[in-house]
Amino acid sequence: MEDAQARILEVLQLAVRMEIDGMEFYEEASRKSSNKLAEDLFEQLADEEDAHRRKFEQIYDSFKKRQEWPDIEPPSDEGAKLRTLFGRATEALGTKATVARSELEAIQVAMNMEIESYNLYRLRSEESTLPLEKRFYEALAGEERQHHLALSDTYEYLCDPAGWFTKKEHWSLDGA
16 A cells, blocks of 8 residues: 555656646746747646646645545646637637747647656556546546647647648638
């Protein structure tokens, strides 16, 4: 049992560190961004990573004291905020978005970070025998997946706005 508890605390500490690193990365990327969509996306992601960090710290403190997983609500569907943010931005920018290469590189780094987080949380949900812990990590893996999808969509849009609209709107030539 001690090994299982030590593993839980180890993963919680790793998760806190990953969320802090993610938050700091997104804050820096937001400050350096010259594209409003990328800036707002990075800012929102920084806020969400900070919310995850706070949840993990709360769970860590509680678990360390009582040696049982606390009944703390998993993150809500924050990904909906990203979809709304992206929708508003694409309406405003249309097919005339401009972006610096450094922003695209930052988005690629961010996508990889989100995949790492997703993999950790999914694996931990599979390893866990505690229903509350399993539910928490499943929800968090879903959040990280939403972050990755928002970043991927943003990357595609910023690389080729007209192509992105064609793909999303399912425009096609019918040959008539």
